Amino acid sequence: MAKQANLYSFPSVKDNLAPALRAYVISCQEAGLARHSVFKVAVSGGSLPKTLAQALLAPPSGPNDEVKWDKWEIFFADERAVPLDHQDSNYFLLKQELLDKLPAGTGQPTVHPIDTEYLDDTQELADQYEQALVRSFASRDSVKLPIFDLLLLGCGPDGHTCSLFPGHELLRETSAWVAPIEDSPKPPPKRITLTLPVVTHAVRIAFVATGGGKKEIMKQIFEEGAGLPCALVNEGAGERASWFVDNDAVEGVSYPRRPFSL
Numbered sequence: 001m002a003k004q005a006n007l008y009s010f011p012s013v014k015d016n017l018a019p020a021l022r023a024y025v026i027s028c029q030e031a032g033l034a035r036h037s038v039f040k041v042a043v044s045g046g047s048l049p050k051t052l053a054q055a056l057l058a059p060p061s062g063p064n065d066e067v068k069w070d071k072w073e074i075f076f077a078d079e080r081a082v083p084l085d086h087q088d089s090n091y092f093l094l095k096q097e098l099l100d101k102l103p104a105g106t107g108q109p110t111v112h113p114i115d116t117e118y119l120d121d122t123q124e125l126a127d128q129y130e131q132a133l134v135r136s137f138a139s140r141d142s143v144k145l146p147i148f149d150l151l152l153l154g155c156g157p158d159g160h161t162c163s164l165f166p167g168h169e170l171l172r173e174t175s176a177w178v179a180p181i182e183d184s185p186k187p188p189p190k191r192i193t194l195t196l197p198v199v200t201h202a203v204r205i206a207f208v209a210t211g212g213g214k215k216e217i218m219k220q221i222f223e224e225g226a227g228l229p230c231a232l233v234n235e236g237a238g239e240r241a242s243w244f245v246d247n248d249a250v251e252g253v254s255y256p257r258r259p260f261s262l
């Protein structure tokens with residue numbers, strides 16, 4: 001039987017979840033560097049960047065605990081069609097929470113924001129972002145799908161991830177790497193997103209979900225599935241998907257927790 005997604009649950013975000021997430025990200029970083037000398041990662045917006053900052057801005061605990069920022073190539077798992085200094089921009093959020101706080105003297109990551117020249121045309125915005133992936137991952141002709149070393153994803157209270165929403169036709173997209181959405185049920189309505197095949201194709205996928213507000217949807221994802229986008233990622237990725245959650249987010253959820261280890 002195919003192995004299932006890993007569920008790691010921690011009593012405290014700051015004291016347990018963040019250090020475990022850090023260890024996990026660094027192990028993915030080292031695997032990516034061994035494969036192709038860079039670390040290709042895509043990140044979500046929402047509540048994720050804050051937790052990510054808690055994990056990655058912490059002081060190193062030893063010589064092997066190094067975030068090699070200058071080797072990181074950062075893409076966005078989804079982005080809203082707004083200027084890069086807009087409060088709704090996932091780039092702006094990551095910049096505020098993490099990128100602007102990198103310690104002085106640290107090498108800088110290569111960051112791939114959307115091209116805001118195309119904000120009025122979401123199809124073109126998505127196509128241009130796909131071209132950025134093509135340039136990074138070699139051509140679409142030579143690569144069927146880009147393979148990210150790691151995707152760092154959030155989970156909305158409705159079970160959406162990236163800008164893939166429950167019941168939306170985008171869940172059936174099979175050819176585009178990046179797709180536009182103009183009717184996001186969560187504002188702002190116009191966005192672009194990595195598609196499900198790209199998401200499930202990543203080497204590793206880490207979801208972060210915290211707080212009691214996620215409890216009901218976590219039950220649905222882990223007990224019923226019900227075609228929810230997060231559940232579809234779990235089904236497509238199996239053990240390559242790992243969930244970093246706090247105890248509040250999974251209170252009452254019947255699904256085996258694993259002790260965290262690399």
Ligand SMILES: O=C1O[C@H](COP(=O)(O)O)[C@@H](O)[C@H](O)[C@H]1O
Nearest residue numbers: 044045046047048154155156162
């Ligand atoms: O709209 C979005 O929401 C999701 C989930 O956000 P959260 O605040 O519930 O963690 C996020 O992962 C996505 O990137 C964002 O565009």
